[in-house]
Amino acid sequence: MSQQIPLTWFLYFAAASFSIGLMGVLMRRNAIGVLMAIEIMLNAANVNFVAFWRYGPTPASEGPISGVMMALFVVTVAAAEVAVGVGLILLCYRRWRAADVDELDSLSG
Amino acid sequence: MAAGFSLQDFILFSPVILLTGWGLLTLILDLTVLSRLGDTERNRALGLWTIAGLVSSVVLCQFLAFEYVGNVSGQDNLIFFDTLNGGVLYTQFAALVLLFAILVTCLSMVWNFTSHWGEYYALLIWSAVSMIVLIASEDLITLFLSLETMTICLYLLTAMEKSKKRSAEAGLKYFVYGSVSSALFLFGLSLVYGQTGSTSIDMIGQILSGAERPGLSGNLAGGVAVLMIMVGFGFKISAVPFHQWAPDAYEGAPAPIAAWLASGSKLASLVAMVKVMGGALGTWSATTSPTSPGWVGLLALISAATMTYGNFTALGQTNLKRLLAYSSIAHAGYMLVGVIAVGISTRREEAAAALFFYLVIYGLTTIAGFALAAWLDRDLGTESVDDLNGLGRRHPYVGVAVCVLMLSMIGIPPTAGFFGKLYMFMEALNVGGQDKVTMIGLVALGLFNSVVSAFYYVRILKAIFLRETDRKPLQNMGPEISLPLAVGAGLALFFGFQPASLLEDMEVVSRSGLRFAERPIASEERGVVRTILPARPASAEAAPPTEAPKP
């Protein structure tokens, strides 16, 4: 390609989607909605990792694909997190008939 | 030499491998041999089985510590491609985490709060495993993964008491706050990775302390990264702006798991925090000039808010678990003072040792405190402080033990808690440079807060000794309650009379385990501290570990 994409463009994209995810976490009342927003945030971080791996310099002691490996493990963590989260949400839903974070009110203080 | 791994790495790591397999065996045992037993029998059998596994792992750890790494006290005891620490730090803290886990397992055998005992104990063991790996991890990838494994196991354990509504709610709240904070933490890590191109904590520290790196000045992205990483750790140790989950989780979770949250996870997260903030981002700590503040100022704010909020909110609590939760928030505030001292002190190893001393004592005492809550849960089903009324009359030994615990938590001289606070605050006062005023203020605030905390701790003592009981009396506590109480109180007392032994050990640990990047030292050593602690050479000659030979 004659024209290249600067690194900062990827970073802008990641930053924007990350803050969108943060906004979603704050604005969603439904736990599953919050889960989706968290997924957006994790993906933004992944884009950062892969972009830095592809563009940035790495010290010699580093593996050839450290950034990609990090992103890979983050994907694993995200999958596990979603499974656990949905399990917890089901558990609470059976008790409250609601999956909304702010309807859980037995604990207070 | 090229980093690699050999058989010795696996030998050094065998306690962790053993424990992981032990967890799987626990599941299999529960589903095959014990599947026909009732809940109580399974609880007891699996609890003893778990304790056996943990004890054997501790023994293995100590054996390895003497056999392999006992004499290694250099910068180089990294294993598995320098992603893990195989030195004294790993063995000692592994043994410590496992000790906590054993006490928590004892508490789990107190009463039946779930019917899934196999899964419960397996998750308990695996969370201990991930805590050990988190403490030992020298690489951001391993660190993040072990942190997530730990927290996910803890979410599940928190919600494990399926017969209570509040347990599920506690689990969900813990999960939501936790996953959001870990997402922030991860983004911060990605920014740090972008600035250094490395995921190795030590390499990051070396790169950031390079000549062409002017600290944090003008590096807004770095500042954001530090902020986000601080959010992640602050959540894990329940520092104030990110503490909302803690009281609910502690109250909703079954008492043993609350103890586990307060002791094990806090210990592991704080050690990891010391590594990352002090080791990797240590060069960004100090306020070199008014235009370029380091993360010290921010952490000082968090610390001040944490201890003040924790103590003042604990004053109004009536539920014992909730009270202990707020007291653990307050203690997190004190510990952050130690973290700051590690960040900017000239005697970082000593500061870290003082912090670890405090951590150990705090973990033991808080587990013992939750043992009290477990007792109430078993016999009365509630955990309000008034349920302790007149306990001292009927169980004088328990009264004495609780007395020792509370004195240690306040920090009254004959107990170890006093020396923990003393060492940590002295190290905090030992710093120089721009941040000296901040530290003095923090220490003063810490002392004031200790006085405040005395009020609610003494309230427990008052209930135990002065009040007449008005409820149905508690039955005798079995060994599974008395053991954690005795261990906590006994060790608090023992290290109150022999503080030096533990401190020496912790100094060996921190000196051989933690590696801090070189940083232009802003201040001279203070003579006053020498009277209390023998002066150690500053960490300036800490050789970068890459060219050192492997054990």
Place this chain on the structure above:
Amino acid sequence: MIQALFIALSAFGLLMALGTVFARNLVNAALFLVAFFFVIACQFVLLEAEFMAAIQVLIYIGAVTVILMFGIMLTRNIQGDETTTVSKRWRLLGLGAFGTVCTVLVLGINAYQPWTDLAVRPEFPVTKDSTTPRGQAILSMTPTVGREMMTRYVVAFELAGLLLTAALVGAVVLAQHDSTDIVNAKAEKPGTEPAVTGS
């Protein structure tokens, strides 16, 4: 050319992310999320990490979204419409957080010299005689990932396995009805019963 492609792609992705956050209907939100995941996969392709792109599609679109859909189906009214509304305070807070974080991040990225200098993607030439590890990794990502997982990140790899095992065990325990459950008045029949069958 490729820059225009990137801009269009990213704009689409951000729109999808906004849709995920704002959609009233949770299933629509999940659909937007799928589109967003797909855009992320395209970004990985643009970054020459096709392996990551495949993993992204496999795990996120194939598995994570399905789990989320299950969660929606089991917890909401069946069409997944959002019932609760966000209070004005939270809405303002969210918008404020979005504005601040986005601005600060963009400013920080712009202020950091070494990043802004990387205007051109560095090439890692791979010839028969001389090659760089990263060039090798880019050319053949899958074997490199395999070897890294078995050597440098072996502990992390095992730990990921442990994480997935723990998540599976725990999620099953939590999602399962059992005797100690407090049964809600309107609770459906326990999940351990067999499905409706035509027999």
Place this chain on the structure above:
Amino acid sequence: MSPFDMTMTPETNLMLAQSIYYDKVDLWLWIRWGLYLFAGFFGVFPLIVAYIVLAERKLAARFQDRIGPNRVGPFGLLQPFADFIKLIIKESIVPKGANGFVHLLAPMLTLISAFLVLAVIPFGVGLAPVDLPSGVLYMVSVSSIAALSIFLAGWSSRNKYSLLGAMRGVAQLVSYEIPQVMSILPVILWAGSLSMVSIVQAQQYDQGWFIFSPPGILGFVLLLIASIAEVNRAPFDLPEAESEIIAGFHTEYSGMRFGLFFLGEYLNVFAVCCLTTTLFLGGGSLPFQSYFAGRAEHMLAAPFDASKDQILKLNAHHEFPLNPGSGFRIEITNEAGRSEAFQVSHRTGNDLYLLANRPVDFQAGANARVTAAARPDFASPWHFSNLIMIPVFFAKVFFLIFVMFWIRATLPRMRADRLMAFAWKTMVPLAIANIFLGAIWYEIVIRPAGGYGHKLVGWAVTGPLTLAAIALVFRINRNSYQANDPERRPTLISRTGESLLAATTQGQ
């Protein structure tokens, strides 16, 4: 030096040769894509599907002792076109209150995933529309989109039965995807590559069909069963069980939208059969073809240290084009009888540069044997061997499709909980065991001599182990297939299945 350091090792060198090979293919990529899309979408595949449908109707009729469609055209050969016209001119109804866009999106996704899977299948020499270096991974990931499309179809049509069918379908697809992928892993291990073309080549020239080994047979059977479940065909067609939930997820579909689902389903059948053929039945290769692969004996002219990437001088002029990437494996036996196999790195004239994984030193006069035949350059589809390969390939595919029809006509539909139990209690453990068996086979047969190892020893070792694994799994599961009694605490695996099942049942 440590064997694990990340410097430039010979393996990376080997990857280098491969990647250069793939870059060479890259030139034809776009043209082939264009051809493939045009021919595939509008010509070949719909036609194939049409006649698969006709064949199914005819065969089902035969199985049930009927005649089947025989009105339109000779022997009813034009029946598909009649059906096609009927589907086109029927009105396509979108239910009131349905989500129109999603309602249209769902069948498209089905079709798209089916076509994308077909994109990496090597139908013959040079007829792989695109030969990805990680083709299997790509295939798995695109086929995982099907679950999403089924869910969307059920959800968007605002119909209880559709939703129930969709939830069942998604649970089933998610559960059977695991054994499907796991049964492929031994093949990847043996072929040492994720590229479909390399997998076919490994079977055609080096190792023979992968089904000719105990783990291969087990993996083949597992893959076939899981594939039948993946395409929702009897006895796994619960998502569209007429007797329970009217037509499952496509109850509300009519006209051409239903036609798209129809097309997508049968295209999936075709795709999974192509996949099974490629992975286990050696693609278009003839059975035992690898045994007739040419060998040649050469004497080593000069001492040769492979670790130094030295020139290997073959003193006899060899008849094979020993180009890098042409898949040659040169096996050298020294006087001590120790033999090592090497790949060709590059070549100048008659001088070969070999790739070594480990330092070895061979004296002059050692015996060099060429153990693999020359592989035709896969750049051009006009290779003569296509005359044989394409018919062979399709013969295998249609045999597998016939087997599917046979199973459908023979077996009754499964019960939903049995379906899950079968996936989680039988298929998954067997697939996991099969991975280890495949590793044993690899160690015995493939690694020592590049596929020419002691096959009999391999059979003798892995055969009993395979039977033992199957017997063990079925023995453990035997009593758990009884109606679940409240006394037994369900095992973890069955709990997993049941919680997924609980999801399917609570959807109603």
